[in-house]
Amino acid sequence: MASQVLLVQLVIAVGVTALATALFLAPLSDQLDDQATHRALAVAQAMASDEDLAGDLLRSEPVRDNPVQKSAERVRRATGAEYVVVMDTRGIRYSHTEPALIGRRVSTDPSQALAGHHVRQIDVGTLGRSARGKTPLRDADGEVIGAVSAGIRYESVRDRLTGAVPQVAGYATGALGAGVLGALAFSRMVYRRTRGLAFSDIAALLDEREAMLHSIREGVLALDGHGRVRLVNDEAQRLLGLGRPWPGESGGIGRPVADLLGTGRLTAVLTGEVSGTDLLAVRGGRVLVVNRMPTEDGGAVATLRDRTELETLGRELDATRALLDALRAKDHEHANRLHTLLGLLELGLYEEAVDFVTETVGSHRATAEQIAESVGDPLLAALLVGKATVAAERGAALRLAPGSRLLEPLVAPHDLVTVLGNLVDNALEAVGAPEPGAPPGGEDRLVEVALRARGRTAELRVRDTGAGVPPTQRELVFADGFSTKEAAPGRGGRGLGLALVRRHAQRYGGTVSVAGAEGGGAEFTVVLPEALAAPDGAVPDGRRAASPDPREEEGR
Secondary structure, eight states: OHHHHHHHHHHHHHHHHHHHHHHHHHHHHHHHHHHHHHHHHHHHHHHHTOHHHHHHHHHOOSSTTOHHHHHHHHHHHHHTOSEEEEEETTOBBSOOSSGGGTTSBOSSOOHHHHTTOOEEEEEEETTEEEEEEEEEEEOTTSOEEEEEEEEEEHHHHHHHHHHHHHHHHHHHHHHHHHHHHHHHHHHHHHHHHTTTOOHHHHHHHHHHHHHHHTTSSSEEEEEOTTSBEEEEOHHHHHHTTOOOOOTTOOTTTTSBHHHHHOSSHHHHHHHTSSOOSSEEEEETTEEEEEEEEEOTTSOEEEEEEEOHHHHHHHHHHHHHHHHHHHHHHHHHHHHHHHHHHHHHHHTTOHHHHHHHHHHHHHHHHHHHHHHHHHBOOHHHHHHHHHHHHHHHHTTOEEEEOTTOBBOSOBSOHHHHHHHHHHHHHHHHHHHOOOOTTOOTTOGGGEEEEEEEEETTEEEEEEEEOSSOOOGGGTTGGGSTTOOSSOOOTTOOOSSOHHHHHHHHHHHTTOEEEEEEOTTSSEEEEEEETTOBOOTTSOOGGGOOSSOOOHHHHHHO
16 A cells, blocks of 8 residues: 555656646746747837938838948847848848848738837748847838838747756756655555555455444444544444434534533543443443543543343342342241240140240231232332341341332332332441341341332332431432442442432432431432323333333333
8 A cells, every 4th residue: 555655646746746847837938938029129129219220221222231231230230139120111121131132022921010010929031930029110200111120049049948947857856856755754654554554455454344343242432532433333322322323414423422422420431531441331221331442542442231131130149149048047947946836846835836836927927918008019019028038137127117108000110129129228238237146127227118109109218227328429329330339249340229220210200319317327219200000000101011121121
């Protein structure tokens, strides 16, 4: 490619130099011709202005050594002209450089000069090609009695032009040399920039890049040095919710990423304000893993991976592990209770055995029945029953706040399960493990859940007795990736639970906030307008009764 560029530039430099030289010499030749004819006319006018010439012409005969011939030769030698010819009104010569031609008619047309006009021209006469000037000759009364023609050898004009060519050629050679050096420098720069590739190789690489970028299942977003988008593939458009561009649209290319995506953690990661590897961000309900690599021109290339399913599976795995731990503890507790019951029966303490069974079954049944009476949706009720069991195993207590009641059908139970599950998990982590020797389920390790319905609006409140959230962090806790805890082993990162809660709330046009709880701790409040089904069972705003897969939700 560099060789082809060099060849093209050399051809251009030579062509431009030749053209410039020709364009310079052409007007120079015309200028020299004009100057020569002006000079010849000036000689003729000087000759015609002689006061004695008109009288000599009228009194003399067109023969050798007449007075007119002597005056013309004197002027010719003084001015360096090739010839000075004086003629009468018939065009008969009275003077000439060659005396043998005196008395003969001139070889060129004298009509214009005899008509009283000045003439300048390049013409061919008896002495060859010359620059001529002709002027009328007048008597004392102003009548035209003849004409004067003076000529300058055209070879002298060409000699001046030829003499100017070496100087012009020198300038042209210098310009051509500068052009060649510039072409060489530019070709070397092109060679370095293109890694020595040919045009066909670059075209093939471009085709391969386009095919690869639009076929891989990983989002790719490229930014220039000013933070403007210069490349976005199909997967990135899908993950970022940009959609496919219509014909004639750029799909966001050329726009600043902040204008395209808005402010937030994702924009901060893409622009480099937040650095690191495998950074997590949330976009439209999707959990994205972002990696950013700077480029030499000050821009960057970012890759986006959809981790929504992995994050969902990870949370389900955490829930499964918690359930297994609870079942394992229950199994151990159940074995102890069976052994106790067996001992009471063997000792014949039947009444005590009945009281023991009634007390054991009744406490768990009371919790489940209380939740079932207050929560109408089975998924939400099952979540609270399970979380109550997990809380008990952790030495904490989970209970419904007085007056909690949410019996109306839910538009998307899975969304509320996600919101409530994340809030309860955070609350259980906030209350922490009990102190050694402390009684389980004390008021100092309490998680209280309040569920209320106001028309078709669902309101959820989760209060804990933990350390609480400092006022300076009450807005940051909802940012993608923000967490006050270290990442758990085997998990990619933290700071997603509350971010997803806010995303779900915003999807319903609702809000989520955190404040300090009475007596210490934190209280999270989520308001979800139109989260409850309409009285006739219709689903507002096109939402379905069960939340779809997050990718389908984003696509819809």
